[in-house]
Amino acid sequence: ASTASLANHLGISHNVSRPDQWHKYYPIAKGRHQSPIEINNKEVHYDRSLLPWFASYDPGAAKTILNNGKTCRVVFDDSFDRSVLRGGPLPGVYRLRQLHFHWGSSDDHGSEHVVNGVRYAGELHLLHWNPKYSNYLDAVRRADGIAVLAIFLQVSRSMKCLFGKEAPFPNFDPSILFPKSHDYWTYHGSFTTPPCEECITWIILRDPIIVSSDQMAKLRSLSKNAENEPNLPLVDNWRPTQPRYFRMVSASFL
Numbered sequence: 001a002s003t004a005s006l007a008n009h010l011g012i013s014h015n016v017s018r019p020d021q022w023h024k025y026y027p028i029a030k031g032r033h034q035s036p037i038e039i040n041n042k043e044v045h046y047d048r049s050l051l052p053w054f055a056s057y058d059p060g061a062a063k064t065i066l067n068n069g070k071t072c073r074v075v076f077d078d079s080f081d082r083s084v085l086r087g088g089p090l091p092g093v094y095r096l097r098q099l100h101f102h103w104g105s106s107d108d109h110g111s112e113h114v115v116n117g118v119r120y121a122g123e124l125h126l127l128h129w130n131p132k133y134s135n136y137l138d139a140v141r142r143a144d145g146i147a148v149l150a151i152f153l154q155v156s157r158s159m160k161c162l163f164g165k166e167a168p169f170p171n172f173d174p175s176i177l178f179p180k181s182h183d184y185w186t187y188h189g190s191f192t193t194p195p196c197e198e199c200i201t202w203i204i205l206r207d208p209i210i211v212s213s214d215q216m217a218k219l220r221s222l223s224k225n226a227e228n229e230p231n232l233p234l235v236d237n238w239r240p241t242q243p244r245y246f247r248m249v250s251a252s253f254l
């Protein structure tokens, strides 16, 4: 194992906070299939053969929510095909493993993907893995191993937000977070944080979900320090956009 992965294993973060340094420990961070990217209408290719995607999530699969110092994450029971994503560009069912968020220090930025120059206040990622591989860690080493459903967060000052209710986590169905339209873009990319493996089929919804300012304030109130350390706000946990190189971004809609 490289020193980096050992460091990672021992929980010694090696200035992971600097995305431009990641390649020193994870060379793939300078690869040709990195994420996130800019999505520009002019370069998107409408693919009418793309199927609609479907999420069949079991609310009972939600296990715990935690702040791991890098994001707010909810993990799910992925020991069998209990909560799955299928259709769209995917060859089969993919198991929901976790969801997490990326956000900024203010409402004018925070998303990882950028659409026609527009940065959203945040971005929700639902991570799924391909059960044709024996386990998740095997799947992250495969080009078709992981599927991430990405949903932009847009702040509305006035409107009562959709998921205002504090859903108890023992019974939490993430599909309540989906926008009305399932229209999406899709391309092949990577994890947006180390190890930056290029194993992800990205499915990015065109329409954002509306969240309230105090919802965003809740995310910004999370801290990245441990209990007994001085408070460091956990904000701006998004990676800058990466070169698209020779990748096609396909759209399921005209």
Ligand SMILES: NS(=O)(=O)c1ccc(CCCCO)cc1
Pocket (backbone or CB within 6 Å): 125, 127, 140, 148, 190, 191, 192, 193, 194, 195
């Ligand atoms: N922002 S993301 O959806 O690409 C993402 C998801 C999960 C990880 C952590 C696990 C990486 C290898 O187990 C890192 C990044």
Ligand SMILES: [Zn+2]
Pocket (backbone or CB within 6 Å): 100, 101, 102, 125, 192
């Ligand atoms: Zn993410």
